[in-house]
Amino acid sequence: MTYELYIHVPFCLRRCGYCDFNTYTAVDLGAGASRGNYANMVIREMGLVREWQETHGVAEPPVDTVFFGGGTPTILSADDLVAMLDAIRSTWGVAPDAEITTEANPDTVNEYYINRLAEGGFTRISFGMQSAVPHVLKTLDRTHTPENVVAGVKAADKAGLRSSVDLIYGAPGESLDDWRTSVRTAIDLGVNHISAYALTVEPTTKMGRRIAAGTLPRPDDDDEAAKYEIADDLLTAAGLSWYEVSNWAKPGYESRHNLGYWRNVDWAGLGPGAHSHYNAVSSGGDAAAHALRAWDIAHPRLWGVALNEGRIPWAGSEEITAGENLEELIMLGLRIREGLDLDRINRVIVSARESDGSTSLRPVDAARLRPMADEGLVVIETDSTGRSRVVPTRRGRLLNDAVIERVFDLAGV
Known part of the structure; x- marks a missing residue:
């Protein structure tokens, strides 16, 4: 952790x-x-x-x-x-x-x-x-x-x-x-x-x-x-x-x-406008833990007022749904050299379908990504255990937003 x-x-x-x-x-x-x-x-x-x-x-x-x-x-x-x-x-x-x-x-x-x-x-x-x-x-x-x-x-x-x-x-x-x-x-x-x-x-x-x-x-x-x-x-x-x-x-x-950040770990942000991210927050009782993002009040004076009153100085917070988590994993994974772990996102897709009823979501495998590889946008690397990762090429880095959108489309996001 x-x-x-x-x-x-x-x-x-x-x-x-x-x-x-x-x-x-x-x-x-x-x-x-x-x-x-x-x-x-x-x-x-x-x-x-x-x-x-x-x-x-x-x-x-x-x-x-x-x-x-x-x-x-x-x-x-x-x-x-x-x-x-x-x-x-x-x-x-x-x-x-x-x-x-x-x-x-x-x-x-x-x-x-x-x-x-x-x-x-x-x-x-x-x-x-x-x-x-x-x-x-x-x-x-x-x-x-x-x-x-x-x-x-x-x-x-x-x-x-x-x-x-x-x-x-x-x-x-x-x-x-x-x-x-x-x-x-x-x-x-x-x-x-x-x-x-x-x-x-x-x-x-x-x-x-x-x-x-x-x-x-x-x-x-x-x-x-x-x-x-x-x-x-x-x-x-x-x-x-x-x-x-x-x-x-x-x-x-x-x-x-x-x-x-790019691996979506837990972090706390302190100071005006800083953002925080938690993967498992308890709502109490029998409710399942959920992911959460929060953001501090942006203006330093108002941030200071909250602190002086003993309040955590958040302007707001929101639960991250399974579908939103999937979007973040795809977006972040396609920015880094270690690449997008297909096994991981496909597990999240299954979870999102079960928890959110997101029937439009569908698994992404290497075969469906082949056209992007043929265009020189990504390479698909497979390790000795059979796990596949999608890594952007230099052309894919220059067109990163477009690459992310195409993977979103393949996953039904």
Whole structure:
């Protein structure tokens, strides 16, 4: 059994032009949700979540992975991050080999900060590099320089922390050569994990408004596909293998936390807007346990009000039906290198037919997937025990949404 914890830190020094995450630049957002008091508020939420778990028959083991995301977690002091990690230890326990990660903007950390994280039990740091090209960083409204990234990775190496860097491709004005420069620079850092995400333009962001007004060009799908292939070629040649559509790592250095999401394990999300997922929650009495997802109140002040009143700060929750669970398993399985386990989804299909009366659902076998394999979208791998997995090819990764929809159709979802 695997249990993960995600802590959302909603503060940023400034909002990047492309960002629509639940983040805020104010120092104090009210009801105790301020930068200086944030760790105390999250620690209070831990106690309420643990109490809820015990009441609903959720017996979680020591935490396997912890991930601090944002926003900018490293806008808080290193002592605050360590204090929250210490509180996790006292609330749930932390597994001896746990992976403990924080995201970091490269210009918010220095050698002292990173050493404090290492001393406090962190094992990994994920730097928001985004690009190695100054004009692309400017378009993205990033405040750091390429030199900040180099200094951060060197400090992490010296402290014994594993490093990852995030890249974004498809920014307006970014050429193919610009992108090659960014990928090669990331590889030359010597990190063991690199993420590369296509820029998503949201209409409510500063960049979205500029594109709508015609002052910035709109990202081009063909350009982004070409950049994905460039990244895959360069990263593979450097010894980093893809293990999820947007993630590459040296063997053994995959993000265990992110793999947990894609494997649909239990996780608790703490902080404004964070989501939680549980595979077996008791409703009491003779009712069978069910899967549940929940989400925290998004605005930090209202989140803080709930905590101050002793309420678990959820905006809502919902039971995950067997049919919805099937959709998630298919969607997540077709994003990862280990692939979609056909035996597993066919067991879920049988369960969904029995529990939901979903007569439209039908098993998916290798023969029915053969046309997709013939088109070069997937490969079907069978192990020594006869278990089959469906793995997307590079073309299938580029057309991932379409691949998922076709498998949905085959399963009758």
